[in-house]
Amino acid sequence: MGTLETLTRTFEFSDYISVLEISYILASILFILGLKKLSHPDTARNGNLWAAGGMGLAILFTILFHKTKLEDGTYQGIQNIGWIVAALLIGSIVGWMAAMKVKMTAMPQMVSLFNGMGGACAALISLMEFPKMQNMLAASHASSMISGEALAILLGLGIGGVSFAGSMIAFGKLDERIGDIKSPILRYINLFFLFLLLAMVVLIMTMTPQKDNNLMIYILGLLALLYGVTFVMPIGGADMPVVISLLNSFTGVAAAMGGFLYSNQAMLTGGILVGSSGTILTILMCKAMNRSLLNVIIGGFGGSAAGAGDQGDKTVKEISLSDAAVLLSYSQKVLVVPGYGLAVAQAQHLCHEIENLLGSKGVEVKYGIHPVAGRMPGHMNVLLAEADVAYEKLLEMEEANNEMNNTDVVIVIGANDVVNPAAEDDPSSPIAGMPVIKVWEAKNTIVMKRSMAKGYAAIENNLFFLPKTRMLFGDAKSTLQKLIAEIKNL
Amino acid sequence: MTEVLKFFMEYREAIFIIILSIFLGIEVISHVPSVLHTPLMSGANAIHGVVIIGAIIVMGHAHNVLSMILGFIAVILGTLNVVGGFVVTNRMLEMFSKKKKQK
Known part of the structure; x- marks a missing residue:
């Protein structure tokens, strides 16, 4: 046996597959460590x-080393590499540009968009794999499609x-671009579709495979x-972060499911990891808003005037810009x-x-950030960080509440429900028990608002x-601009 | 019953990985501060882009025009998920770290 022969032997398909599997293990480790590090601010x-x-590792090694066993027992590597690379390039360029250009305030919808792309990708894979599997089963005269693979394909879709x-x-x-449609009928339609969806999965699983009979899978899709x-339609826009997080885990x-189908460890670990951590994250987000997941999905806030209490002859006091400027400038x-x-x-x-x-006038300014201020938990921190606000100036809700007693002025800018005292003192309020920033404990409070409109809890x-x-x-932006001018003129 | 046992035996490795990964996923992120919820969600969003591997595999064995087209679209969508997801997350986190270094 010559050296050359031993050399070529070491490059048989099985070795390619081992290399691929090793790359998948590495990728899985990197996913896990990455996720772990993502949950600490420093790392x-x-x-x-x-x-x-x-x-990147998993993608590269899949293209290079993935082999599929053909019906005649031989192994075949990845074909159409030119097309795959072209698609990768297009996706990378478009994805990169979109991600770089998006404004920080529009971040949540961008995440949602990318999440949808992943979901569509998974669905397309199933759409392509189903006919293959059915034709194969039909050729072997199988009586039904009951198998883990079929289930993975159907659930993936x-x-x-x-x-x-x-x-x-x-x-x-x-x-x-889309408004809220809050109609109770929609919930029943929704349940009806869920039932149909599950029934369809069972139906397809138990039917006799026939060659090129793909109508059912399209109906399922x-x-x-x-x-x-x-x-998603009946869920209010303000609850979208929770929904996105949930769909993320979906x-x-x-x-x-794709990982199960291809016995692909990287897909399996990566997918399940996101599935479970996404679910926990969804629950954590709900907790931060003091709501249950079920409540978000079927309940929806508001509408009810419950707990609004005595309307009476309530009047609000306005403050002029110059008074506000003076008040702020002479605070500590x-x-x-x-x-x-x-x-x-x-x-x-x-x-x-x-x-x-x-x-510069010697006033100490800090920020009190409610966990769900902005559009998503943590979103406000990102926005303020973008505006170069020092990390140390951002107080979490508890810290802010602790300092509230010796705070001279609180400026509430465009916040409403997160500073509502009803959460503390009105047990019948829909937001009762929700943690809030107790701005009313400060010596003065200035509320900047566009109008007297209610917040998303509609109370x-x-x-x-x-x-x-x-x-x-007034609009937060123009009011702040005018306020800045006033303070400068003092 | 035997059907269930057979199913379990056939897919025991996958089932094992799934169960361990579920616990791992819960454990890994359970102490995340709420400040990081958004970036973490975005990062996890990018990780499930791993579905692109499936798209590459289907595309790599596509033989007719329809599956070529669908595969091509699937790879593009998967890449959007991966690249867009990681870049967006990086942009968010960049702002946190930039602030910290200045001080």
């Missing part, structure tokens, strides 16, 4: 890079389809899309409580400007009527 960025590295359609609706809602739409499960401690309205008005940079301005906020509260009506 988060590295964690993301590690996970990305694992992904079902879950992927729901995730895609749902994410698109969530994207539309966050981007304010269609049902998945319809269910995805009716699932896509994870859909990806894992000012706390800014930003909310969704700030994000919408893109006023985070102005906020920082006021902070600097007051800082009255008694804070606005308290004697210590002064209102400053």
Whole structure:
């Protein structure tokens, strides 16, 4: 046996497969460590890079070393490499550009969009694998399709389809292209589609495989899309973060179905990891908002005027810009409580400007961040960080509440429900028990708001009527601009 | 009953991985501060882009025009998920780390 022969032997298919499997183990480790690091502020960025590295490794090695066993027993590597690379390039360029160009305030809908792409990808894989499997089973005269593989294909299509359609609706809602349709009938239609979807999976599994009989799988795909739409449609726009997180874990499960189908360890671990951590994250988000997941999905906030209490002759007191400027300039401690309205008005940079301005006058300015301020938990921190606000100035809710007693002025910018005292003192309020920033304990409160409109919980906020509260009506951005000018003129 | 046992035996490795991964996923992120919810969700979003491997495998064995087209689209969508997801997450986290270094 010559050296050459031994050399060529070492490059048989089985070795390729071992190399591939090793790369998958490495990729899985990188995913796990990446996710672990992502959950700590100091290591988060590295964690993301590690996970990305694992992904690159898995993709590259799949293209190079993946082999499929053909019917005649020989092995075949990946074909159409030119097309695959072309698709990878197109996807990379478009994805990169979209991700770089998107504004920080539009981040949540971008995540939703990308999530939908993953779901659609999983669904397409199933659409392509089903005919292959059915034709194979039909050729061997199998009596039914009951098998783990068939189930994986059907669930991959079902879950992927729901995730895609749902994410698109969530994207539309966050981007304010689609309004809320709150109709109780929609919930029943929704349940009906879910039932049809499950029935279809059972039906396809038990039917006798016939060559090229693909109508059923298309119907299943269609049902998945319809269910995805009716699932997200009745849920209010403000609950979209929770929904996106949930759909995110759905896509994870859909990806894992692919992993099951191909016995592909990287897909399986990656998918399930996201599926389970996504579910936990969804629950954590719900907790931060003091709501149950079920409540988000079937309940929906508001509508009910319950707990609004005595309407009486409540009046709000407005404050003029110059008075506000004086009040702020001669305070010692000012706390800014930003909310969704700030994000919408893109006023985070102005906020920082006021902070600097007051800082130069010796006023200590800090920010009190409610966990669900903005559009998603943590979203406000990202927005303020974008505006160069120092990390140390951001107080979490508990810290902010502890300092509230010796705070001179609180400026509430575009926040409403997260500063509503009803959460504390009105047990009949829909938001009773929700953790809130107790801005009413400060010496003065200035509320910047566009109008007296209600927040997304659609309930009255008694804070606005308290004697210590002064209102400053107007768009957050223009009001802040005018306020800055006033302070400069002092 | 035997059907169930047979199913379990046939797929025991996958079932094993699935169960362990579920616990791992829960354990790994259960102490995340709420500040990081959004980036973490976005990062996890990018990781499930691993579905692209499936798209590459189907595309790599596509023989007719329809499956070529579907496969091509699937690979593009998967790549969007992966690249877009990681880049968006990185952009978010960049802002946190930038602030910390300045101080």
